Amino acid sequence: xxxxxxxxxxxxxxxxxxxxxxxxxxxxxxxxxxxxxxxxxxxxxxxxxxxxxxxxxxxxxxxxxxxxxxxxxxxxxxxxxxxxxxxxxxxxxxxxxxxxxxxxxxxxxxxxxxxxxxxxxxxxxxxxxxxxxxxxxxxxxxxxxxxxxxxxxxxxxxxxxxxxxxxxxxxxxxxxxxxxxxxxxxxxxxxxxxxxxxxxxxxxxxxxxxxxxxxxxxxxxxxxxxxxxxxxxxxxxxxxxxxxxxxxxxxxxxxxxxxxxxxxxxxxxxxxxxxxxxxxxxxxxxxxxxxxxxxxxxxxxxxxxxxxxxxxxxxxxxxxxxxxxxxxxxxxxxxxxxxxxxxxxxxxxxxxxxxxxxxxxxxxxxxxxxxxxxxxxxxxxxxxxxxxxxxxxxxxxxxxxxxxxxxxxxxxxxxxxxxxxxxxxxxxxxxxxxxxxxxxxxxxxxxxxxxxxxxxxxxxxxxxxxxxxxxxxxxxxxxxxxxxxxxxxxxxxxxxxxxxxxxxxxxxxxxxxxxxxxxxxxxxxxxxxxxxxxxxxxxxxxxxxxxxxxxxxxxxxxxxxxxxxxxxxxxxxxxxxxxxxxxxxxxxxxxxxxxxxxxxxxxxxxxxxxxxxxxxxxxxxxxxxxxxxxxxxxxxxxxxxxxxxxxxxxxxxxxxxxxxxxxxxxxxxxxxxxxxxxxxxxxxxxxxxxxxxxxxxxxxxxxxxxxxxxxxxxxxxxxxxxxxxxxxxxxxxxxxxxxxxxxxxxxxxxxxxxxxxxxxxxxxxxxxxxxxxxxxxxxxxxxxxxxxxxxxxxxxxxxxxxxxxxxxxxxxxxxxxxxxxxxxxxxxxxxxxxxxxxxxxxxxxxxxxxxxxxxxxxxxxxxxxxxxxx
Amino acid sequence: xxxxxxxxxxxxxxxxxxxxxxxxxxxxxxxxxxxxxxxxxxxxxxxxxxxxxxxxxxxxxxxxxxxxxxxxxxxxxxxxxxxxxxxxxxxxxxxxxxxxxxxxxxxxxxxxx
Numbered sequence: 001x002x003x004x005x006x007x008x009x010x011x012x013x014x015x016x017x018x019x020x021x022x023x024x025x026x027x028x029x030x031x032x033x034x035x036x037x038x039x040x041x042x043x044x045x046x047x048x049x050x051x052x053x054x055x056x057x058x059x060x061x062x063x064x065x066x067x068x069x070x071x072x073x074x075x076x077x078x079x080x081x082x083x084x085x086x087x088x089x090x091x092x093x094x095x096x097x098x099x100x101x102x103x104x105x106x107x108x109x110x111x112x113x114x115x116x117x118x119x120x121x122x123x124x125x126x127x128x129x130x131x132x133x134x135x136x137x138x139x140x141x142x143x144x145x146x147x148x149x150x151x152x153x154x155x156x157x158x159x160x161x162x163x164x165x166x167x168x169x170x171x172x173x174x175x176x177x178x179x180x181x182x183x184x185x186x187x188x189x190x191x192x193x194x195x196x197x198x199x200x201x202x203x204x205x206x207x208x209x210x211x212x213x214x215x216x217x218x219x220x221x222x223x224x225x226x227x228x229x230x231x232x233x234x235x236x237x238x239x240x241x242x243x244x245x246x247x248x249x250x251x252x253x254x255x256x257x258x259x260x261x262x263x264x265x266x267x268x269x270x271x272x273x274x275x276x277x278x279x280x281x282x283x284x285x286x287x288x289x290x291x292x293x294x295x296x297x298x299x300x301x302x303x304x305x306x307x308x309x310x311x312x313x314x315x316x317x318x319x320x321x322x323x324x325x326x327x328x329x330x331x332x333x334x335x336x337x338x339x340x341x342x343x344x345x346x347x348x349x350x351x352x353x354x355x356x357x358x359x360x361x362x363x364x365x366x367x368x369x370x371x372x373x374x375x376x377x378x379x380x381x382x383x384x385x386x387x388x389x390x391x392x393x394x395x396x397x398x399x400x401x402x403x404x405x406x407x408x409x410x411x412x413x414x415x416x417x418x419x420x421x422x423x424x425x426x427x428x429x430x431x432x433x434x435x436x437x438x439x440x441x442x443x444x445x446x447x448x449x450x451x452x453x454x455x456x457x458x459x460x461x462x463x464x465x466x467x468x469x470x471x472x473x474x475x476x477x478x479x480x481x482x483x484x485x486x487x488x489x490x491x492x493x494x495x496x497x498x499x500x501x502x503x504x505x506x507x508x509x510x511x512x513x514x515x516x517x518x519x520x521x522x523x524x525x526x527x528x529x530x531x532x533x534x535x536x537x538x539x540x541x542x543x544x545x546x547x548x549x550x551x552x553x554x555x556x557x558x559x560x561x562x563x564x565x566x567x568x569x570x571x572x573x574x575x576x577x578x579x580x581x582x583x584x585x586x587x588x589x590x591x592x593x594x595x596x597x598x599x600x601x602x603x604x605x606x607x608x609x610x611x612x613x614x615x616x617x618x619x620x621x622x623x624x625x626x627x628x629x630x631x632x633x634x635x636x637x638x639x640x641x642x643x644x645x646x647x648x649x650x651x652x653x654x655x656x657x658x659x660x661x662x663x664x665x666x667x668x669x670x671x672x673x674x675x676x677x678x679x680x681x682x683x684x685x686x687x688x689x690x691x692x693x694x695x696x697x698x699x700x701x702x703x704x705x706x707x708x709x710x711x712x713x714x715x716x717x718x719x720x721x722x723x724x725x726x727x728x729x730x731x732x733x734x735x736x737x738x739x740x741x742x743x744x745x746x747x748x749x750x751x752x753x754x755x756x757x758x759x760x761x762x763x764x765x766x767x768x769x770x771x772x773x774x775x776x777x778x779x780x781x782x783x784x785x786x787x788x789x790x791x792x793x794x795x796x797x798x799x800x801x802x803x804x805x806x807x808x809x810x811x812x813x814x815x816x817x818x819x820x821x822x823x824x825x826x827x828x829x830x831x832x833x834x835x836x837x838x839x840x841x842x843x844x845x846x847x848x849x850x851x852x853x854x855x856x857x858x859x860x861x862x863x864x865x866x867x868x869x870x
Numbered sequence: 871x872x873x874x875x876x877x878x879x880x881x882x883x884x885x886x887x888x889x890x891x892x893x894x895x896x897x898x899x900x901x902x903x904x905x906x907x908x909x910x911x912x913x914x915x916x917x918x919x920x921x922x923x924x925x926x927x928x929x930x931x932x933x934x935x936x937x938x939x940x941x942x943x944x945x946x947x948x949x950x951x952x953x954x955x956x957x958x959x960x961x962x963x964x965x966x967x968x969x970x971x972x973x974x975x976x977x978x979x980x981x982x983x
Contacts, residue, residue, distance in 0.1 A: 024917055027933065030943030031895045031913055037939060059914030 005045050009036055012052045019059055074402075078409035081389070085410065092382055095765040096375050097414065099758040101421035103371025104459050106754050107364035108426055109433045110747075111454065112446050114364070116439060117357050120263045120337035125203045126298055129165070131305055131330035133157075133295040135316065138326045139582050139596050147340070148291035149316075149328070151284050154195075156319055157297065163308050165300045166201050169274050169293035170194045172267060176542050177246035178723045179270065181231045187726050191246060192268030193277060193293075201298045202266065208238050209255025215273045221251035222271040228256045245722065247276045262440055265336050288320035297330065305330055356744050363751055366508050368458075370755050372466040373501045374762035375414075379470050380498065381769040386474070394479035403475035407467055415463030419456055426455070436746050438739070499802060502766070506806030506843065507813075509759045512752035513839045514814035515821075518831065519745040522822060525829045526738060532673025532682075533574060533610040535734055537566075537702055540573050541712075541727035543694035544719040552693045556605075558715060559698065564708040567609040567699040570691035571602035573730050574610065574675045584686070586643060586651040586666070595641055598675055598683045599653070601690035607670065609699050617647045617668030620689050628689045629664035636672050637684030653688060677737035681826040697730070760850045763799065767851040771795060771858045778858055779866035788859035795855040796848070803847050807840040814839075875961050878919050879928070881906070883958050886929065886948050894934065894945040895920075920948065928954035 013029055020028050032055065040048035086093040124130060133149050154167040173190045199211035199222075206214070207225060214222050221242055228237040240253045251272060260267055274293070284290040299308060309330040316325040331339060340351040390403055398406075427443070434441040543555055556568045579599045606612075607619045615635060620627045631651050638646050646666045672682050700708050709725070716725045735742075771778075778791055786794075815831060822828040875883065885901045886893040895916060902911050923929045934945040950958070 020914075020917070021921060024921065024946060026943050027946035028895070028913065028917060030936075030940035030945065031899075033941045033943070034896050034939055035899070035913070055912050055914065058910075058912040059917075 002045075005040060005048065008049060009033060009052070012036075012056060015056055016059070019056075074405075075409060078406045079413065081406065082410040082413045085386070086413070089382060089385075091768060092378050092765055095761050096378055097417050097421060099371045099374040099761055100414070100418045100459075100462065101425060102754060103367045103758055104418055104455070104462060105422035105425035105429070106751060107367050108422065108451075108455055108458065109430065110360050110364035110367075110751075111458075112441055112451065113433075113437050113439065113747075114357055114361050116263055116441070117337070117352050120352065121265055121333050123203060123261060123264070124201075124333065126201055127333055129299050129301065129303075130201060130333040131297050131299065131309075132333065132336055133297060134329055134331050135291070135325045136327040136329075137324045139324075139580065139594070142596065143326075146291065147294050147331075149293065149295040150288040150320070150323070150325070151281075151290055151292055152286050152288060152319075153316065153328075154295050154297075157312065157315060160315075161308075161311070163299050163303045164297050166197050166298040168195045168197045168201050168296045168298075170198065170266065170296060171274070171277075171293045174246060176723065176726060177244060179231075180243040180245070181240065184231055185243075185722075186230070187723060188269055190267060190269040191244065192266075192271045193274045194271055195274050198271070201296060204260065205258040207256045207258060208236075209253075211255065214255040215271070217252075217254070218273055218275055219249060219251050220254035220273065222255040222257060223253055224257055224269050225259050227269050228253075242270075244272070247272070247279045249276065249279075265340070288316065288323060296333075305332055353740055356740065359744070360747065363512075363748075367751065367755055367758070368462055370505050370508055370758050370762075372462060373505045374758060374765070375463075375466045376469055377498050377501055377762060378765045378769070379467075380473065381766065381773075383470070383474055384773070390474060391479050400475045404471040407471040407474060408464070411463045411467030411470075412460075414467075415460045418463060419459035422459060423455060436743070436750060438743055498766075502763070502799075502802050503806045503809065505759045505762060506803050506847075507809040509752070509755050510803075510807050510810035510839055510843050511814050511817075512748065512755050513842065514810060514835060515818055516745065516748050516752045517835045517839060518814075518818040518822070518829075519741065519748060521829050521835070522825065523738060523742060523745055526678050526825075526827070529678060529827060531574075531734075532671055533612045534699075535730050537700050538573060538609070538697055538730040539700060539727040540695070540697040540730060541725065542723070543570070543696045544716055544721040545694055552691060555719070558719075559712075562708065562711050564701045564704060564711070565698055566701055567605055568696060569603055569605035569609040569698075570693050570696050571606045571609070572600070572692055572695060573697050573733070574600060574673060575730065575733050576676050580683075581653065581686075584641075584651070584653050586641065587649045588643065589641075595684070597637055597641070597686050600675070600685055600687050601692055602687060603689065603691040606687065609697055610673075612673055613671040615669045615671055617666070619668055626664075627667070630667045630689060631664055632668045632670055632687040633666055634670050634672050634685040634687075636682055637686060638669055640684045653686060677734075678827040679737070679825055756846070760846055763847060764850050764854075767795070767799065767854040770799075771854045774858075775861075775866040778861065779863035782861075782863040783867070788856075791859040792852070792855045795858060796851055799851055800844060800847060803843055804840070807836075807843065810839075811836045874964075875928075875957055876919070878915075879923060880958070880961055882916065882919055882923070883928070883950055883954060886950055887958070891947075893949065894947045896945075898948070923954070924948075927951055928957055 012032070016029060016032060017025060032052065036048050036052055039051050121127065132147055133153070135146050135149055137144050137146070151169070154169055158164050158167045171193050173188075173192050176187055176189065177191045178185055179188050179191065194215065196215040199206075199214055204211075209222070214220065221244075223231075223237065223242075231237075231242065232240055237253045237256050241250045242253065243250050277292070278285065281290070281292055284292055299305060313327050313329055315328050316323045337352040338354045338357075393403065393406070430441055430443070430446070543552070552570060556570075559565050559568050579601075580596055581599055582594045582596050584595070584597060600606075602620075604620050604622055607614060617632075619632065620630065631653065633641070633643070633646060643649060643666070646669060649666045651664055651666045670685075670687065673685070674680075675683055675685065709727075712725045712727070716723075774795070778795075781791060781794070814836070819831060822831070881902060882898065885898050885905075889897055889901065895913060899911055899913060899916060902916075920929065920931075924931055928951060929948045930951050931946050931948050934947050936942050936944040
């Protein structure tokens with residue numbers, strides 16, 4: 001017989017071993033083998049196989065039937081007992097089931113969140129071979145990373161290295177482009193641009209059009225499903241023409257793609273070929289100075305990305321020795337979502353944070369753990385009432401494995417209930433969770449994450465694992481021990497394991513409480529922190545272009561006619577640290593020293609609009625001629641540059657343009673103010689006179705804001721501006737800096753509440769048990785003259801001690817964790833004892849409330865009744 | 871109550887009786903397939919009644935020598951016990967009585983169909 005058939009025979013043997021009775025198993029298998037061999041020799045392998053399959057199928061029924069029949073009867077009996085038990089202890093069953101299902105539901109929702117975070121960009125077929133190019137520059141000893149590259153780099157890199165299969169430049173879009181189709185025109189910030197290779201490298205799904213050729217022609221545009229609906233309703237989109245104000249061209253729709261998934265780091269509504277940008281940047285396409293685009297490369301299969309990355313580290317320097325770029329390297333597409341903290345704050349919005357993913361995963365596990373502890377604690381406590389049943393089962397002949405089986409059946413029932421209840425909970429709370437977490441989780445979406453099998457798996461695993469402990473404990477007793485509650489050890493209400501578990505539960509709950517407190521105090525601190533300027537009621541927007549382009553001052557004056565518009569300036573708000581330089585010179589500079597300074601540009605009304613305080617000198621003023629070439633410095637800039645008595649000193653700055661400005665003077669010093677988020681230290685600032693036309697900021701009065709906005713809109717029409725008025729609120733932009741922190745704070749707040757809830761209902765159940773267990777003790781004490789107060793103290797003391805112990809564990813851990821978290825902020829609160837004391841007090845208070853109902857009732861109980869019980 | 875042998879039991883016992891020293895499962899199956907001209911006998915269909923018969927003391931089994939043809943596993947031979955022989959005898963007599971007076975070709979009372 002050949003090996004193939006031998007293997008088949010072995011396989012058949014395995015099945016037969018499962019179904020044949022033990023007694024005849026060896027001889028029977030011998031029989032099968034004998035006949036199989038005979039048929040094989042006579043009629044070939046096919047006939048032999050057919051015979052054995054037929055034999056197996058025919059044997060299944062008679063043998064399996066008899067075993068199953070008996071097992072099923074026993075199972076039904078176990079199930080009946082399980083249901084009876086659940087019903088008899090309504091309070092305990094509901095505490096167990098609710099804490100388990102709340103725990104499972106919460107951790108499932110966290111799981112959905114985590115899985116979504118980890119799923120970023122995974123939908124691309126070339127996920128493993130795609131890389132983003134990162135460049136590093138160095139200034140004044142600091143390294144700045146950027147995901148942008150010099151424009152000609154992608155062409156060079158592809159020519160030079162055979163490892164590269166494809167390259168592509170991409171840019172996500174500019175603020176405020178107008179996209180028009182006939183009468184319909186909307187402002188869109190997501191008109192992306194890319195090279196034609198884009199759709200070969202990235203797998204966005206085309207509904208219409210051909211991905212291979214979609215971007216080949218210059219005036220083509222790809223739109224998303226939503227945009228197709230918005231502009232063309234149900235009409236066919238292919239071949240339609242959209243007018244773009246950004247490039248002043250009409251684009252032909254060459255493809256419609258599915259809406260970009262939320263878990264893609266590349267986001268756009270429209271996509272046009274990159275060459276259209278020559279309208280703006282015609283000179284930049286061959287300029288190694290300019291970093292306008294992000295670049296992606298696809299390596300050929302089996303190329304080691306890290307190794308290849310080494311090869312290109314000096315590529316820019318080789319082609320353009322004057323460059324400021326010190327290193328170029330590749331970042332795996334895998335890392336893009338979690339490793340996108342760049343020097344420029346704006347780049348960081350919505351980027352992932354691995355620490356938070358880890359922290360939340362830990363939170364999910366802990367929540368389940370807390371729920372399991374309830375289950376274990378309450379059921380070991382309740383086992384005093386079960387032991388009689390188990391004792392009787394044992395005396396009537398059940399062995400240990402039967403008892404274990406019974407407990408497993410019970411936990412299966414429990415896990416079934418848990419899964420159902422938590423499924424319902426998730427269904428109800430998913431919309432709320434989506435809102436808290438700032439993601440859009442639809443029921444359809446979570447199904448794609450293998451949600452159901454994992455829910456069932458988690459629910460079952462949780463119940464089975466925690467019942468394993470019970471099974472081992474409860475089945476271990478012999479029948480006499482089980483029947484006699486005075487011998488039975490684990491029935492003594494407060495065994496040490498239970499105490500440890502309760503302490504663990506409360507340590508976690510108190511830890512969460514502390515963390516939530518710290519996060520919220522820090523967020524609150526940030527909110528109220530004086531930034532050095534007033535961020536309230538400031539909006540920023542693009543001013544009118546067209547005819548008004550030539551008279552910026554008159555636009556200002558027109559707007560200021562409205563008394564609700566307090567101040568207008570052509571300036572960028574201090575929202576980012578993106579513009580910095582070391583290219584400055586002043587009277588008395590020590591040659592060879594380099595200082596990094598941030599540049600802010602503004603006009604005459606800059607200080608007034610942002611209410612930045614002037615310390616010395618004066619601000620740019622229309623009354624002085626030649627102020628256009630003068631400068632202001634912030635206090636820290638003065639001290640870092642080491643300028644003594646700065647007012648009137650000669651100062652020069654050659655910004656990015658490298659064109660020599662006329663020599664100016666320092667005319668004033670302002671108080672320090674924060675650029676960007678409080679994660680960063682305060683930075684030295686140079687204020688330069690340079691109206692950022694047409695970009696402007698306005699301070700508006702808090703009264704009648706809708707009226708003011710309407711005024712803007714009407715003025716825009718008056719000015720003959722084609723684009724509608726659209727604005728951003730500075731306060732919101734700044735809030736966005738802390739979006740991650742706020743989100744984590746919010747999630748943590750809810751889960752603190754939930755973990756507290758689970759821990760405290762567990763405590764509640766335990767109190768009921770202890771009171772019940774000590775009924776006679778209480779009775780005797782009362783008869784002997786104990787007061788109600790003494791009874792209450794006796795019952796509560798032990799539990800409250802546990803909570804204090806928990807607090808002593810949680811506080812140092814919390815202190816360490818939160819200090820670590822606060823390190824992210826350059827400006828942060830001090831962790832005093834206050835937060836810890838408050839957390840402890842809150843926990844003690846809630847614990848007291850939780851147990852007091854039972855203890856007080858026990859204290860007032862009639863000793864006659866409790867003693868008569870025996 | 872003492873139960874009568876079923877038809878399958880009867881066939882099995884008669885086969886074992888005939889095979890004498892050679893009565894283990896494989897020849898039993900082959901013989902049954904031969905005489906009944908039915909091919910749907912399965913080994914499992916033999917094991918179950920044999921297990922029952924053994925439990926009731928109608929047959930007894932003993933292990934033979936292992937052979938290489940069977941992957942080194944031994945054969946289980948069956949032998950009819952005295953109790954089994956009596957039961958077989960009983961069935962035979964019962965059969966005889968029951969068939970007595972019934973014609974060789976069985977007709978319907980209502981005549982030809």
